[in-house]
Amino acid sequence: MRKGLRLALATATGAAVLAAGAAITTVTPASAGVASAARFANPAVSGIDLSSDKFIPPYSSDKITFKVHLTSAYVDKDKPAKVTVQYLRPDESESSAHNADVTQLGSVSSVPSDNKADVSGSIPLSSSDKPGDWKYRVGVTAGGAAADANPTFGAWTTMAIAKATRVDSANVDPDPVYLKSGKEVDVYAAFHLEKFGDEKITDVRLESKDSDDYYSLTTGLDADDSYHDSTSMDYSTSTGSWQLRISISRGTKKYSFTKGFQVSKSGSSKAKSKITLYASPSKVKKGKATKLYGKVYRGSKAWSKKILKLYFKKKGTKKWKFVGYVGATSTGKYTKSVKPKYDGYWRTTAAATSLTYGSLSNIKFVDVK
Template sequence: MKRRMRLLFATVTGAAVLSSTFVASSAASAQSLAACTLTATDVTKITLGDSYIPLKDDLKVDLSVAVKDPYGPKATEYPVVDTTKDASPAPALKDRKWVVKPVVTSATAEIFRTGETTASQSIALTGAPGDLPVPQTADGIPETTEKLAVAAVPESVDLKGQFVIKETDKDKAGKWTVKVTVTRTSGGNTAGNCQEFDVSGKQEVASGSVSPSTIQLKRGQDVPVRITASVKNATGVSAELRPHDGSMWINVPLTKEGDGNYRYTAYLADDTSPGSWYLVIKGTRGKEAIEATGMSFTILAPEDGVAPKASSKVTIKAPKKAKLGKAFKIYGKAYRGSKGYSGKVLELYFKKKGKKSFTFYGFAKATSTGVWAKNVKQKYDGYWRVVVPGTSKTKKSYANSSLVDVK
């Protein structure tokens, strides 16, 4: 059974601030987009960051433009200019400064939203090339005062900028266009460099279901449960099964299938808490996260009771210190009884220092001898937890790391 999910809340972090380099485009500055394509002789590549309509705060999208021949058309040698030739008194030869002058002086990017021919934003790109110094010999004399060999002159330069996608652009999802105008001293403005890019709509949890809606647990067996979710415009999707009494929860990694829906089959052990449960669907994109509740379902205790179970345990080792944003390894060993728990999929959690609860991070799979390892990253001082999920034949267990300090 499927039914519309009610959005509980949407959290957004890392709110963007509009850069002072952004100015509104006027109709006069915008030119026709007809026949406007990428000109390989001028701009070889335009690269954009992930573009989507934000849930709440403005989204800043990085823009990089590779401009060809920043010091003029490719040649065997480039002219050298003495920038101190007019100084008075004239400096000694070793004190003079010879350079190759750039021909690219600036560049501007305009953003056109879906269906619009007038730019909504104009961005002054940064990183225009400067004077290229001529290499000097050991005694300070320039290697050349006439022509500089092509090997010393870069063939392209990357210019940078950012543009903003607002929550109020929600009706403009679809194909946007970026148009780049490069200003050159020798060739004027080159305004014909355009590239389309996709701007996705807002993240949205459309529906979710648990099948069957009434789950009868069975003594000594793991009962399959199918979870299905329809989530739009998210890059990370997962689910949780939560009891209404808050006694436990089950993390579910969803996989996107050919029809665009996310699915996974979870297996419930015979000692899963009976009662009323509900489904939670989560989505992430960039720094945004959404969470929505879906249908309720019922879990019934096994009619013959819970079967005796083997014990489990797990160890965890983590470094005392870690570099901010750099990957490091945590590892350990999982046991079932006195032997390594072969092939067991373990759950990893992280708790920020000062917080009361752990947050699900991901999975790690044990080897045939029970050894497990995982490369992780963390932004804050905190603790790691590894969990051996219980089954109908094995008890649940967990272990926590000592504090990992981020530097």
């Protein structure tokens, strides 16, 4: 597969390290689905919205967000109702009920004409929790009630929590990858996706952990939800620590799973290259020009007359687009005047040769007013 520019400013997502490591999950807002008011014994509650993503996180922790709709929120402006939401994990008895996190109402300057208000909160989930039939109930204590007054609870309602997305049997072969001068090395990636919902693979890549180097792979699964694909690495590939990164979406959540491997090669007389990039001005009006300039080096000296490629990535998008070529002078300096139409990112690249490794410049953002 083609090797391209790694998106250095990619949207942050959680990552689970396969076999070892940590994960970060992204919490997303609740999506509506108002529960029937018949579930709630207190007439002050008309319903509750629960987030649509009801499944155990594959690593670390997450939460199910909710919003309780009150119809009698205030006795007066300084006496709001208090909401209590309790939940039970599978096989827990009512005596083990847990209180969810709730952001209670505060005083208001005047009571709303319809006396309605929403109270938000969340139920925590951990990767160590069991999936299955969880339960919750909503209780309300009227504004102005005694401090030790018990809330009036509705009936327990079942909430099905699905199993976590899992990636197993992740493997990169060979490991380590040993690069040979003048030859390409075939590298194979494989894993199995355990699906318990609407999981979709959005990206699979072999990427360097020390540089911007990466190889994109396909995203299709075999009939049994296993995955197999390969690419070829040449001698210009960056050495060091690499990883197989598998990006997956499920509902509104996004997860990344990684499996590390190593890339190495014998000593080489090839020189390293480097590119600097600047933009002046970095804020321009639409239709006005900005100057992109910098210098390209081969080793510690200028890379004379080197032809560079210029790329642009519009803000909010994921793909870099080739804009054109720009030539360096005998002293390695280059300049390109552009009239950007959109806010976005710019960078230049130098292709490798038999004597010099390729390189990527730093990224410059240009704000178009």
